[in-house]
Amino acid sequence: MIVIKQVSGQLANRLHFFSYFIANGKAYNYSLLITCFPEFHDLFAPVGDDKLNVTIARRGIRQSAISKILNKLHVVTLKLKIKLPGIIFHSIPGYDLQLAQYDMNLPEFVKLAQQQVLIPQGWVYRDYANLKKYLPQVRNLFSPKNEFKSAVKICVELARSTGDIIIGVHIRRGDYIDFNGGKWYYDNSVYKNKMRQVEQLFEGRQCVFIICSQEPLNKDEFVDFSTLIEERPAIVDLYLLAQCDYMFGPPSTFTGWASLYNTVPAYYMQSADEKVTIDSFKEFFD
Structure with missing residues (x-):
């Protein structure tokens, strides 16, 4: 069994992180308990009849108690330098520091997940092969509620009625002013330049840009x-x-999850000056 008690970041970070464990658990037949999703739990309404051994705790006394107990146990094991029988706090600091992906298909990892309670501590746990295989089940689990689906449908239908190709633009600023030294913090002029280049790629066809951002934008720009x-x-x-x-934006799990969820080709803006070509857009597993 694996228990995920903590993941840094917001909605897309967590969806991205959970998905590898859901797929890996499906492949190797171990159960998964997620206790760090309470504020987002009620945004989703799973569909289908997939047999996933996954429990996502909703906000409440049980969820809070489990998280507190696990956090205290972790502190105790670190302070006293002891191991608890049947419980493994699995840490991968070397992989995280080097951004080197930890292969969840390693036999020793799978054995621990199947035979003990494993609590992962780290970010770069990855299992692309099984995520690709079980992506339909992951999609069904994280299907948004109908009210959100309806809002998406209305916007897409409006875009389809006014153009030929819909291009998603994720304008990410906020914390990106400091993240990675501000490398991917772009002003609107950079995004507009990329939009012009994308229009040139589809010359003769009407591009409609759906712009998403966590901050208010001036439409006049x-x-x-x-x-x-x-x-x-x-x-x-x-x-x-x-x-x-198609979609583009700076590297982020927000753009990454959207690309993964519906296999949409995405271009990740590594710099303000790089030229956009059709080959810049890649599907998640490319």
């Missing part, structure tokens, strides 16, 4: 383009990007 700009809940923006034909 994008008046030269056909756009849909409005303030929307993050869950709507996330699944709206997943309905686009």
